[in-house]
Amino acid sequence: MRTRTLSRISFGVRPGRRAYVLWAGLICAVAPAILAAQTPGPPANSGEPVAVESRKPAAGVVASRPSNIRVDKTLVLINVTVTDPLNRFVTGLEKEHFRLFEDKIEQTITQFSSEDAPISIGLVFDTSGSMGSKLQKSRQAAAEFFKTANPSDEFFLVQFNDRPELTVPFTTDTDRLQSTLTFTQSKGRTALLDSVYLAMHEMKKAHNPRKALLIISDGGDNSSRYTETEIKNAVREADVQIFAIGIFESFGNRGRTPEEAAGPGLLNELAEQTGGREYAVENVAELPDIAAKIGVELRNEYILGYTPKNRERDGKYRRVQVKLNQPRGLPPLRAYFRLGYYAPTQ
Numbered sequence: 001m002r003t004r005t006l007s008r009i010s011f012g013v014r015p016g017r018r019a020y021v022l023w024a025g026l027i028c029a030v031a032p033a034i035l036a037a038q039t040p041g042p043p044a045n046s047g048e049p050v051a052v053e054s055r056k057p058a059a060g061v062v063a064s065r066p067s068n069i070r071v072d073k074t075l076v077l078i079n080v081t082v083t084d085p086l087n088r089f090v091t092g093l094e095k096e097h098f099r100l101f102e103d104k105i106e107q108t109i110t111q112f113s114s115e116d117a118p119i120s121i122g123l124v125f126d127t128s129g130s131m132g133s134k135l136q137k138s139r140q141a142a143a144e145f146f147k148t149a150n151p152s153d154e155f156f157l158v159q160f161n162d163r164p165e166l167t168v169p170f171t172t173d174t175d176r177l178q179s180t181l182t183f184t185q186s187k188g189r190t191a192l193l194d195s196v197y198l199a200m201h202e203m204k205k206a207h208n209p210r211k212a213l214l215i216i217s218d219g220g221d222n223s224s225r226y227t228e229t230e231i232k233n234a235v236r237e238a239d240v241q242i243f244a245i246g247i248f249e250s251f252g253n254r255g256r257t258p259e260e261a262a263g264p265g266l267l268n269e270l271a272e273q274t275g276g277r278e279y280a281v282e283n284v285a286e287l288p289d290i291a292a293k294i295g296v297e298l299r300n301e302y303i304l305g306y307t308p309k310n311r312e313r314d315g316k317y318r319r320v321q322v323k324l325n326q327p328r329g330l331p332p333l334r335a336y337f338r339l340g341y342y343a344p345t346q
Contacts, residue, residue, distance in 0.1 A: 081301050101323070107308065119153050121155050121211075122202060122212075161188030190217070193230075193231045216291075244277075277294075
């Protein structure tokens with residue numbers, strides 16, 4: 001069931017917001033093609049980000065590709081979110097504020113961007129029986145998330161209880177998704193893992209290079225055919241960033257099942273592997289604000305690009321780490337990023 005998202009031939013790549021690998025094989029073109037990345041100013045958003053004044057022009061790379069030249073190169077793009085101690089997004093940082101490591105070996109950052117490009121987003125929405133009293137606030141959370149969308153974004157909707165169902169395929173019409181959610185009823189068990197698998201499969205049809213899933217669920221899995229190990233492996237290989245809103249009962253609630261108790265850890269691990277985040281919620285009134293915050297976070301990411309010093313095409317998993325050079329005058333900052341990727345095999 002593993003899929004590789006490591007090979008792509010591209011003559012004009014816009015940086016995405018996930019870590020993914022692009023490589024070009026034999027190129028026979030009549031005219032040169034240009035690969036360029038540029039860094040516009042920090043994107044505007046409603047999350048009150050902390051802006052750092054930029055004093056240098058945008059950094060980028062331009063590489064011409066004459067005909068009859070074999071290009072044998074791997075480019076890795078890592079999406080990074082930076083926050084301050086108050087969990088506010090920090091914009092306006094420059095390339096020199098970042099250090100990037102692959103398998104503990106420092107890499108040279110050749111591309112740097114903070115562009116707010118279109119995103120392909122899948123909403124994975126829990127409609128199991130235990131969601132009954134939480135369903136209305138969950139719908140409001142989805143509505144707030146859609147408000148942060150750009151006109152070029154596209155969305156699909158997977159709803160799940162005993163089994164997952166693709167209820168709305170890719171569309172730019174967010175009203176259609178909200179209308180579908182309006183008539184949703186809660187019933188049945190929770191096939192969370194199966195729904196993530198279905199969403200990852202549907203994401204293969206995405207038109208935008210940047211891809212993300214938003215999972216809204218109230219607990220662990222108790223009805224899936226796929227195992228945690230299978231889904232975790234699929235998530236590590238995929239070029240999809242995962243955010244999750246976990247609506248959990250308090251730890252003191254004796255009525256929690258073992259699956260529900262494991263829910264926070266499962267969602268957190270899925271999100272962490274991809275550079276996303278999991279937000280645990282006990283008060284459902286917080287749902288709309290958290291969903292809006294996730295939407296803003298997707299608009300405030302940096303893209304770091306590099307060519308790995310390890311040129312082996314061995315298909316092995318390579319761990320990535322991003323460190324920050326602390327800017328003067330700011331409190332300690334924290335970076336969130338994808339933890340690794342699989343190298344190409346040929």
